[in-house]
Amino acid sequence: MATIDAQVHCYERNHPGRPWIEALPGPPEMTGDQMVAAMDAVGVDGALLISVFAMYRWDASYAIAAHAGHPDRFALIKPVDPNDPAVAETIADWAATKGAVAVRVMMRPEISSDPDDPGLGRVLAAAGHDSLPVNLMCWGRLEQAAELARRHPGTRLVIDHLGLPQPFTPPPPAEPFAALASVLALAAHDNIVVKISGACTLSHEPFPYRDLWDSLGRIFDAFGLDRCLWGTDWTRATALLTYREGVEAFRVTDRLSDGDRAMLMGEALQRVYGWAPRTP
Numbered sequence: 001m002a003t004i005d006a007q008v009h010c011y012e013r014n015h016p017g018r019p020w021i022e023a024l025p026g027p028p029e030m031t032g033d034q035m036v037a038a039m040d041a042v043g044v045d046g047a048l049l050i051s052v053f054a055m056y057r058w059d060a061s062y063a064i065a066a067h068a069g070h071p072d073r074f075a076l077i078k079p080v081d082p083n084d085p086a087v088a089e090t091i092a093d094w095a096a097t098k099g100a101v102a103v104r105v106m107m108r109p110e111i112s113s114d115p116d117d118p119g120l121g122r123v124l125a126a127a128g129h130d131s132l133p134v135n136l137m138c139w140g141r142l143e144q145a146a147e148l149a150r151r152h153p154g155t156r157l158v159i160d161h162l163g164l165p166q167p168f169t170p171p172p173p174a175e176p177f178a179a180l181a182s183v184l185a186l187a188a189h190d191n192i193v194v195k196i197s198g199a200c201t202l203s204h205e206p207f208p209y210r211d212l213w214d215s216l217g218r219i220f221d222a223f224g225l226d227r228c229l230w231g232t233d234w235t236r237a238t239a240l241l242t243y244r245e246g247v248e249a250f251r252v253t254d255r256l257s258d259g260d261r262a263m264l265m266g267e268a269l270q271r272v273y274g275w276a277p278r279t280p
Contacts, residue, residue, distance in 0.1 A: 001261075001262040003046075004046045004277060005048065005247075006048050007160070007234075008049055008231075008235075009233075009234065010030050010063060011062060012062055013029045020054075020055040022054040025168045026238045035049075036073055039073070046072075046074065046075070047074055048102075048231070049074040050078075051076070051077070051078050053104070058079060060078040060094075064076065073279070074277075076101065077101065078097075078100065079105070080105065083119050084119070085119075087122050087123055087126065088123075091126040094132070095131075095132055102133040104135040105120070105123060105136055106137045113141060115148050115151060124148060124152040124155045124157075133157070133272060135158045135195075136148075136159055139163065140165070142163050142183060145157060145186065146189060149191050150189065157192050159183075159192060159193070160197065161198045162183060162198075162202075162219065163194065166198045166236075194219060194227065195228075196231065196264065199212055200212070200240070201233075201237050201240045207248070208245075220264075225264050226267075226271065228263075229268055229269045229272065230265045232247065234246065250264065
């Protein structure tokens with residue numbers, strides 16, 4: 001099976017030519033070459049490379065450069081701005097970009113909480129027109145995500161990071177699955193997929209994070225594994241675990257059969273995004 005990470009980030013050191021807007025916890029850089037080396041060390045064949053919003057906002061140029069160096073290993077996802085009147089044109093241009101497979105919306109306070117917001121409507125309509133899934137970073141706004149899915153049944157929505165708040169640094173939340181019922185309710189919408197990304201950062205136990213599996217199992221049962229996508233959210237998680245631990249936790253567990261593991265760690269992603277890595 002191909003093992004594909006549903007979310008990684010690459011970025012270069014902060015410099016005047018491409019300055020960071022915000023700094024994030026993590027290493028001073030994670031170049032495309034370094035990310036591929038980390039993937040090779042643990043047998044990850046490919047990854048969805050998501051341009052880092054905090055550092056670069058709407059500028060995906062570094063992610064594009066990293067993809068150019070490793071076009072067989074990365075596919076690309078770019079954040080877009082629903083408040084930009086020209087966002088539909090941005091999405092059309094992105095759909096024509098080599099390696100692009102999706103767009104992302106960061107549901108921050110400046111983005112309307114109204115499911116009928118015209119800007120969000122433009123994003124979902126344009127993405128659906130160009131057959132691009134829309135990744136939603138929507139902690140605390142799962143009900144809005146459900147309404148967006150209902151209003152745009154022809155657009156695939158991918159809920160980032162289980163739809164649950166996740167930490168950058170220890171400790172994990174005291175009740176990491178407090179909003180689980182709202183996550184499970186999203187399964188009623190056939191056009192919603194959930195990323196099982198960054199899950200290990202929610203654990204109160206050391207590797208292999210056995211306290212996660214009852215809650216994860218409820219998500220798998222609700223959505224079906226063909227609508228669940230494993231990922232690490234590397235490098236956001238570096239203060240909590242290693243990349244190897246984020247991968248191996250899903251390989252060593254006895255809660256997944258070999259067929260389950262193949263679907264969760266690669267096959268479902270290929271179906272959702274229409275992309276697979278090519279390795280020698």
